[in-house]
Amino acid sequence: MAAKILVADDNPAMREAIVRFVEAEGYVALAARNGREALNLALAELPDLVLLDVTMPDYDGYEVCRRLKADPRTALIPVTMLTVLDAPEHRWRGIEAGADDFLTKPFDERLLRARIQSQLRTKRLTDQLERTESVIFALALAVEAKDMYTEGHLWRLAYYGEQLATAAGLGHDVRRAVWQGGLLHDIGKIGVADSILRKPAPLTPEEYAQIKQHPECGARIIAPMRFARDVAPIIRGHHEHWDGSGYPYGLRGEEIPIGARIIAIVDAYDAMTTDRPYRKALSPERAVQRLRARCGIQWDPSLTALFIMLIEQKRLIVPNDAGVTHHIPVV
Structure with missing residues (x-):
């Protein structure tokens, strides 16, 4: 099954360009126009990766990232923040919010492809660990039984x-x-x-x-x-x-x-x-x-x-x- 990638960006041209790229790579793209839509889609669809713009209405990217990482349903989904703000303090804010990776816009397609592949590998490993942990908890309940x-x-x-x-x-x-x-x-x-x-x-x-x-x-x-x-x-x-x-x-x-x-x-x-x-x-x-x-x-x-x-x-x-x-x- 193809991985699902949530693209959240309030700039229509940038959002559509990333969606086209994601789909051309063989992934399923989910698009959000603002922070509130991004949160709702993430909870409804549980994507494998979130590509998250920093400057968005409703909730900015930092707030969306914080909320995703605070919710046990979405805490382990990798979040890559997309920003034209390359100052160190913006990266620190992203790190504090729990971001897993950063890309500065405009970005090279080869770099975006490599970052997506890297984050999806991490997600697959995380999913495998989650399944293993579920087996461990099931084993504990079997002992009790x-x-x-x-x-x-x-x-x-x-x-x-x-x-x-x-x-x-x-x-x-x-x-x-x-x-x-x-x-x-x-x-x-x-x-x-x-x-x-x-x-x-x-x-x-x-x-x-x-x-x-x-x-x-x-x-x-x-x-x-x-x-x-x-x-x-x-x-x-x-x-x-x-x-x-x-x-x-x-x-x-x-x-x-x-x-x-x-x-x-x-x-x-x-x-x-x-x-x-x-x-x-x-x-x-x-x-x-x-x-x-x-x-x-x-x-x-x-x-x-x-x-x-x-x-x-x-x-x-x-x-x-x-x-x-x-x-x-x-x-």
Whole structure:
């Protein structure tokens, strides 16, 4: 299927010339006369590349680029800015807006052809990574499906973790990593025998040793992913304890990544408030008592107190199936 290229330029002659060139190269051209049209077309058509003029009515190219890069549906679409403004400050504004490339008008057709080909190669690689990441998330849900008692656990952790990260005032990159870490924190259990995962009795030391390998295993599984730098520490550290008695490394206090500390708290709360093979679910009130009892021992005292406040003030949103299925992580 031919790649779709969105051409946004308020100059009719320039826009039509670029559209003709794009179509002559074998691509599908989408044309927008202003910034508002460009945004609407990008969201409706999800093109493979945007060629974006800087000076346009409604929204200028910088604003269009910022909005495209801020929306998870269009954030990974390459944006090449077209400008007659060659001053360094204009390039800096484009870089700050998230532009991937720049072309100064008027431009040579050979250069335009080369830039289009380069950006489309990048988009194909990005799409491949996106598909790979989707497989990884599907694998995490398959691990969860092994155990009827943990149905919905991953989605709840992602949802609870994001709420706690937001309440703690953490930035959007950390909140997104926490959301992803909630979904992927137990992916390493793919290598643990079902008989151990579903065992209704206490584990033997040998079985527990297998369980303790899953944080490192999970971090290795996601290592090739783009988000691994931010998410792997959460996966690796979600069983570390504030007092240093956890695993796999015996980290203590703020040595434990903050995302891992968040997931550890919400993981414990969700485990306590859902049925498990070895016990019935606790009430939220009883779970809060247990959180308080281990606060500063197993879990970060400040984050635990904040999470308890969300529960007691009835500000913690418990997702239902429909809400979780359609939840979009922060960007």
